[in-house]
Amino acid sequence: AQKITQTQPGMFVQEKEAVTLDCTYDTSDQSYGLFWYKQPSSGEMIFLIYQGSYDEQNATEGRYSLNFQKARKSANLVISASQLGDSAMYFCAMREGVPGNTGKLIFGQGTTLQVKP
């Protein structure tokens, strides 16, 4: 069965430092997408970054990068130069490929990140 595992319930990082949030996944699909979302205390879900299973390059979006290691089935999020506004819950998610595609996102349990001034 497809599964996302985030093993860090909570993390602290000093402002301006980099932090890595861990994510491992399990799937038998060859085609899948990996996503990271941010959920601040206000509750909304904000898309951060996407990595496709066939992408050879690691995805980057501004201060966010995804360290994709396909053989190890890991998709860690790296936030560089942390800011106070980065304090939030972060979710790793996977979207199914075909066949039998329901289009759903399978979410991990989330990691709460707190940035210290």
Added chain:
Amino acid sequence: EAQVTQNPRYLITVTGKKLTVTCSQNMNHEYMSWYRQDPGLGLRQIYYSMNVEVTDKGDVPEGYKVSRKEKRNFPLILESPSPNQTSLYFCASSLFGGSSYEQYFGPGTRLTVT
């Protein structure tokens, strides 16, 4: 502005009183979905729709109904709400249902059923 909107944002209701949570997107997306988020259980899919008039059950569909009569709207209906449906609900949409398309989420609806 491209967005997914949900209404209401907050709702407190009583057991058995039918309610509808509306969801609308202005991005001409074909795929729409509803999730609920509960502590310790994460986000789980309730229903999804690949296109107009095409809907199907997700992982936790019991007690919910949906319809997709127009491309932009995907309301979630609770015919007889019960306290175990107290949750944070998200509507989401993406251009298509494939694995490479990001889902855009609405702001969430916090529902309490007493």
